[in-house]
Amino acid sequence: MKDLIYIVLVFMLLSCSVKIENNDLINDNPFILVLGNAQDAGYPQIACTKECCQRVNDDPAHKRLVSSIALIDPISNESWIFDATPDFTEQTNILSKHLQNNKQLPDGIFLSHGHIGHYTGLMFLGREALGANNMPVYAMPRMYDYLSENGPWDQLVDLKNIRLKALRKDSTMVLNQRLSVSPIEVPHRDEYSETVGYLIKNMDKKIIFIPDIDKWSKWDRNIVDYIKSVDIALLDATFFKNDEIERDMNEVPHPYVEESMELFKDLSEQDKQKVYFIHFNHTNPLLIDDSDAQKKVLKNGFKIARQGNTINF
Numbered sequence: 001m002k003d004l005i006y007i008v009l010v011f012m013l014l015s016c017s018v019k020i021e022n023n024d025l026i027n028d029n030p031f032i033l034v035l036g037n038a039q040d041a042g043y044p045q046i047a048c049t050k051e052c053c054q055r056v057n058d059d060p061a062h063k064r065l066v067s068s069i070a071l072i073d074p075i076s077n078e079s080w081i082f083d084a085t086p087d088f089t090e091q092t093n094i095l096s097k098h099l100q101n102n103k104q105l106p107d108g109i110f111l112s113h114g115h116i117g118h119y120t121g122l123m124f125l126g127r128e129a130l131g132a133n134n135m136p137v138y139a140m141p142r143m144y145d146y147l148s149e150n151g152p153w154d155q156l157v158d159l160k161n162i163r164l165k166a167l168r169k170d171s172t173m174v175l176n177q178r179l180s181v182s183p184i185e186v187p188h189r190d191e192y193s194e195t196v197g198y199l200i201k202n203m204d205k206k207i208i209f210i211p212d213i214d215k216w217s218k219w220d221r222n223i224v225d226y227i228k229s230v231d232i233a234l235l236d237a238t239f240f241k242n243d244e245i246e247r248d249m250n251e252v253p254h255p256y257v258e259e260s261m262e263l264f265k266d267l268s269e270q271d272k273q274k275v276y277f278i279h280f281n282h283t284n285p286l287l288i289d290d291s292d293a294q295k296k297v298l299k300n301g302f303k304i305a306r307q308g309n310t311i312n313f
């Protein structure tokens, strides 16, 4: 028995020193990894026979995963995913390549709202898939209740595959010594939950991530002031312009990229460079590399969130 305690102690000491060594070696700043940039339905979209999605059939390299980002802290080897999309399996795999020690999963998941592209990836944590053990899932009050009270999601809670953590609007969730996250409520079609964007802080550096919002003018805050006050702004760019889809676009309001660029046009060149457009509908030409739309965005001084890219802040 004494021997066993001795072995355990030696092992603990060894693993401690390995950890410290790694920490010394990896002294990087936290960064953002773009895990996907498509709207909820992904790219290509189901049953779309038009040119926008046929080009993916012709060349699968054009496929894009649903909008999601990861926050990675290389020093602590921790990470957090913002939104669990239907592409969650592939996205955790992309994330794992940026983690040490063969780590395969994030340390927590922040949910923005109850539309299909933003939470249904939680299903892969359940009994039919990973059977995760208490994965922390951060959610606002209505989203929290929705997951707790409705099948199949309540089974994830009952089986302790996920551990729900309650967020309050504008509250600050401290993740570690350097990183914290605050949910910022935004206007959106809130059928099942409220909708939030996230303000991510790394000491005095800040990122705002707003994948879905109805229109900038419906918000009680000023997006232009927000862009000035942060270092990076990843913003809803679902549609490039009006009449992009045949449906009544008032049913699915979003700021058109053309509207956003007009609204942001008086920002300094430096502030414009903070803006990354994300969350593209399958009809949005920003999904097509070197399209006229992409060239226009870049020429106007803004950026495009590209899947697999890292963003330092």
Ligand SMILES: [Zn+2]
Residues within 6 Å of the ligand: 039, 040, 115, 117, 118, 211, 212, 279
């Ligand atoms: Zn969405």
Ligand SMILES: [Zn+2]
Residues within 6 Å of the ligand: 044, 045, 048, 049, 050, 051, 052, 053, 054, 282, 283
């Ligand atoms: Zn399409």
Ligand SMILES: [Zn+2]
Residues within 6 Å of the ligand: 113, 115, 188, 212
């Ligand atoms: Zn939505």
